[in-house]
Amino acid sequence: MSSALKQTPLHAVHIESRAKMVDFGGWDMPVAYGSQLEEHHAVRQDAGMFDVSHMLNIDISGADAEAFLKRLLANDVSKLSIPGKALYSCMLNPEGGVIDDLIVYFFSSDSWRAVVNAGTAEKDLAWMQQVAESEKFDVTLDARRDLAMVAVQGPNARAKLWATRPAWESATGALSPFTGAVVADDVLVARTGYTGEDGFEIVLPVDQVVALWRDLEQNGVRPCGLGARDTLRLEAGMNLYGQEMDEQVNPLISALAWTVSLKDPERRFIGRDALEAAVVDRCLVGIKLLERGMMRGHMKVQTSLGEGELTSGSMSPTMGTSIGMARVPVGVQPGDAVQVEVRGKWLPAEVVKMPFVRNGKIVA
Structure with missing residues (x-):
């Protein structure tokens, strides 16, 4: 150490x-x-x-x-x-x-x-x-x-x-x-x-x-x-800082729009001008792998609307399958079939609404 x-x-x-x-x-x-x-x-x-x-x-x-x-x-x-x-x-x-x-x-x-x-x-x-x-x-x-x-x-x-x-x-x-x-x-x-x-x-x-x-x-x-x-x-x-968002990523494409308050037009918080001008073409979604395998951050995700990337991925101990979050093109919806590149193989996965688990119960 x-x-x-x-x-x-x-x-x-x-x-x-x-x-x-x-x-x-x-x-x-x-x-x-x-x-x-x-x-x-x-x-x-x-x-x-x-x-x-x-x-x-x-x-x-x-x-x-x-x-x-x-x-x-x-x-x-x-x-x-x-x-x-x-x-x-x-x-x-x-x-x-x-x-x-x-x-x-x-x-x-x-x-x-x-x-x-x-x-x-x-x-x-x-x-x-x-x-x-x-x-x-x-x-x-x-x-x-x-x-x-x-x-x-x-x-x-x-x-x-x-x-x-x-x-x-x-x-x-x-x-x-x-x-x-x-x-x-x-x-x-x-x-x-x-x-x-x-x-x-x-x-x-x-x-x-x-x-x-x-x-x-x-x-x-x-x-x-x-x-x-x-x-x-x-x-x-x-979200985890450094994975779902960082200094190059705005909250609008990190499923954090709910944390941005634009109600008061007089409140010009730092970054507001950039957010109001931003083109929101990507969104953050939950992904559940449908076959055995382990998803990790930075793996590629193929959707019907184009390519995305996992920001986080791991085995879910509660669900017994691999889950992750991915930034994908806007328009990708829960229930959509996608594929994730795991160790050189494209494995089937599904877009799911987050959270995956709440209060001890599987909700995804």
């Missing part, structure tokens, strides 16, 4: 648990603790937890915080008025490409939080600072590396967290999806996730995370690695 890799506050616990570690966006992260398949099924059927402390929480405060975010993000933060409410959005460059996808939380008009991806965190922060300074917004950006983050996901995730931290139940029991509550000093519990299952993402001080992790494990929450996280998010039809 390169000594240059960054480590989360749970790193020693992963090593002690004999997790298989990999370089993920410059972080030394667990890919699996044993059986990736069993970790995937634990989240679909019971409860699993992920160390997501490599993601960065950025606190945004000041008199211009809301105006700054309305300029910075493609989605409109003025939709948020209840403290703790969250919004998913893309942060775009002037060409309409995705710098990152993130979640933003509203606490008050002058206090917000953005949670950004690990591999893009430094780039994101530099971009935010550049926009704030060049456009003279009165905001302060605070990168909170003093905070850790754990995702507890699965049908029994909420009950098992409450069994582990009973004092948190009263503040979090009634939370609707995409809403968080501050349950103690610097402890935010939000009903969000990246698996297609119910659960919480918990942000808490670095010095409290090891105890929480160990206590959750004592209460039957299974540690899960990045391998299961990827197959879970793919089954849930959720």
Whole structure:
């Protein structure tokens, strides 16, 4: 292992648990603790937890915080008025490409939080600072590396967290999806996730995370690695930055048009001009392989309207077949027959509506 890799506050616990570690966006992260398949099924059927402390929480405060975010993000933060409410959005460059996808939380008009991806965190922060300074917004950006983050996901995730931290139940029991509550000093519990299952993402001080992790494990929450996280998010039809979208790809061709708010003509967010002028000739669809084989990103897809390309592909542990996402010509519809080039052979596949799996059930 390169000594240059960054480590989360749970790193020693992963090593002690004999997790298989990999370089993920410059972080030394667990890919699996044993059986990736069993970790995937634990989240679909019971409860699993992920160390997501490599993601960065950025606190945004000041008199211009809301105006700054309305300029910075493609989605409109003025939709948020209840403290703790969250919004998913893309942060775009002037060409309409995705710098990152993130979640933003509203606490008050002058206090917000953005949670950004690990591999893009430094780039994101530099971009935010550049926009704030060049456009003279009165905001302060605070990168909170003093905070850790754990995702507890699965049908029994909420009950098992409450069994582990009973004092948190009263503040979090009634939370609707995409809403968080501050349950103690610097402890935010939000009903969000990246698996297609119910659960919480918990942000808490670095010095409290090891105890929480160990206590959750004592209460039957299974540690899960990045391998299961990827197959879970793919089954849930959720985009991964760097695969479904990046700085060269706009949200309109990444099945993320729903995250772009064009309602207010006065809100000229960065990238809006490019999106309004964009020719949308491709779309992102789900693909299910109809024969044995394994689809992977960048494989070619042949449709009746022309060629496309897989952005992600894997075996679906829940469905027992290979699934993927593909960018294909506009007009390709669920139910269409397509072919995927797998190891030099063209295999039959079908376009399906995403998600593939939700709340433990196959829906594709």
